[in-house]
Amino acid sequence: MIISSSSAPIEYLTTLYDYLRLGLPPVESDILAVFGSIDPDVATYAAELWHAGYSKSWKILVSGGIAHTNDLLATGWNETEARVFAREMILRGVPEDAIIFEDRATNSGENVRFSAEIIEREFPDARSFLIVHLPYMERRAIATWEAQYPRPYDAARPVSRPETLDEYLIRTGIDTARLANILVGDALRMERYTALGYQSDQWPLPTDIRTACDTLISLGYDQHLPKS
Numbered sequence: 001m002i003i004s005s006s007s008a009p010i011e012y013l014t015t016l017y018d019y020l021r022l023g024l025p026p027v028e029s030d031i032l033a034v035f036g037s038i039d040p041d042v043a044t045y046a047a048e049l050w051h052a053g054y055s056k057s058w059k060i061l062v063s064g065g066i067a068h069t070n071d072l073l074a075t076g077w078n079e080t081e082a083r084v085f086a087r088e089m090i091l092r093g094v095p096e097d098a099i100i101f102e103d104r105a106t107n108s109g110e111n112v113r114f115s116a117e118i119i120e121r122e123f124p125d126a127r128s129f130l131i132v133h134l135p136y137m138e139r140r141a142i143a144t145w146e147a148q149y150p151r152p153y154d155a156a157r158p159v160s161r162p163e164t165l166d167e168y169l170i171r172t173g174i175d176t177a178r179l180a181n182i183l184v185g186d187a188l189r190m191e192r193y194t195a196l197g198y199q200s201d202q203w204p205l206p207t208d209i210r211t212a213c214d215t216l217i218s219l220g221y222d223q224h225l226p227k228s
Contacts, residue, residue, distance in 0.1 A: 012212040020139045021136055026049055026054050026159045028055075029054060029129050032060045034063065036081025037073075041171070042161075043084075051092075055130070063105050064080060065110075066079070073182070080103040081103075116148075128155040137158075139202070143190065143193075184224065184225070
């Protein structure tokens with residue numbers, strides 16, 4: 001078990017991480033839709049999926065602008081998430097002409113809506129989508145897609161590199177205090193954004209998720225809460 005010096009209670013982090021990550025295996029889909037984030041390994045994993053033939057069109061749509069500059073999700077990059085991710089994929093053998101850019105999105109809803117505009121224009125027959133994201137963004141990604149993708153489709157599935165919380169902590173080196181704040185905020189967004197219509201129905205939160213959030217907030221991990 002990984003215990004960080006920041007001493008965020010690991011059992012509550014595990015509860016939230018396992019709830020937010022669905023852990024579904026990838027399936028062959030018309031388009032790989034890659035959403036930007038703080039972790040370029042999402043792009044590395046997307047490249048692995050592309051090489052394995054999971055994109056029937058052999059195309060990857062990567063979405064993400066400059067979304068965060070002074071908060072827990074700040075990347076420190078002076079270019080868009082889409083450009084950073086595309087470069088990672090090209091370094092791993094994905095041809096540049098296989099990558100489609102969407103570099104305006106600053107949140108998950110825009111990831112979906114702006115990607116949909118490109119798909120409708122460039123790939124009007126696409127009906128199935130593999131959404132590649134962070135492990136703890138899988139549930140939010142599909143809930144946002146279900147609520148905001150503007151036209152009928154056959155299937156959409158969120159995927160990430162398959163790893164437990166311990167494995168994620170080892171690979172990224174992220175401090176558990178930072179991750180605790182992020183996970184609490186993302187879990188509560190499942191409820192808040194459902195009420196606002198941004199996500200498909202995710203309310204109410206399971207009791208163990210609510211307990212984990214309340215406990216971590218009481219310990220001061222409240223830096224990424226959704227706005228009231």
